[in-house]
Amino acid sequence: MxxxxxxxxxxxxxxxxxxxxxxxxxxxxxxxxxxxxxxxxxxxxxxxxxxxxxxxxxxxxxxxxxxxxxxxxxxxxxxxxxxxxxxxxxAPVAAQPAACLGCERTFVESGYPTHSGTAHHAGRGLCHGCYSAARRTESFTNVRAIRPTHCIGPDCGKPMVSNREKPGPGQVRHHAKSLCTRCSEKSRTRTKKAA
Structure with missing residues (x-):
């Protein structure tokens, strides 16, 4: 002692x-x-x-x-x-953050549906997508480094800002899965038409 x-x-x-x-x-x-x-x-x-x-x-x-x-x-x-x-x-219970520390989407309670710009909490202040990415890279310490810097959508490649920031000239807002809002919507539309 x-x-x-x-x-x-x-x-x-x-x-x-x-x-x-x-x-x-x-x-x-x-x-x-x-x-x-x-x-x-x-x-x-x-x-x-x-x-x-x-x-x-x-x-x-x-x-x-x-x-x-x-x-x-x-x-x-x-x-x-x-x-x-x-x-x-x-032990004091750590309060769940209001938004994902990785992609900054707002958390909604488990059991409720997610919409554009929202996600469910998975752990360590991360949504399911960011938590999975952090596990793959084995890097929980610097989660923001996981967030993509450019949209991976076909014919896009524009620099991205978080979904809480206002995009500047030539920038797009990140939505999910390394896609900007526009490319994410296009991807959803293509998936629905294919089904």
Missing amino acids: NDEWDRRAPCPGQPGFLQPGEQENWHLNPETVAAQQVCATACPVRLECVRRARTSGTHGHVADGVVAGGIICRGDTKTMWALRDLEQQL
């Missing part, structure tokens, strides 16, 4: 947080029960403690012989799952 941790956490040096020797039923001790209560109600670093306990055991395994986040850690799989579940409960 570091000095910052020692200042913020209520557990260092307090009874009940560590298993005394090889005592098997230490979880029944009044000090241990009190330690669990302190974790659950008064610990300002509970989430950090749970995250550390998941990997602070021998050889990077889950902790053993300590109370972490209110959980009796025994170094087993059951402890690992309990810590993981508690971490998910405690």
Whole structure:
């Protein structure tokens, strides 16, 4: 533990947080029960403690012989799952962005149809198309680099801007699948006629 941790956490040096020797039923001790209560109600670093306990055991395994986040850690799989579940409960849920970080189409709720300029969220702030492209290129760090710079439509090739920007002279607005709005509509019309 570091000095910052020692200042913020209520557990260092307090009874009940560590298993005394090889005592098997230490979880029944009044000090241990009190330690669990302190974790659950008064610990300002509970989430950090749970995250550390998941990997602070021998050889990077889950902790053993300590109370972490209110959980009796025994170094087993059951402890690992309990810590993981508690971490998910405690971790703040990241808000879904309003638009895709890749193509900047606006997200609509899952189950609702998408229209021009909208998409469904797939993960990591990306729509399904951008998420697939990021997985193919194995590059989730710089998603905007995935967005095409020129339309790939036949006889087009014009420079593209995002669908939220106003196109300048000679530019077109990106729609989806590396196509501008006009080429995307043409592609849809061709697909409908072929069917």
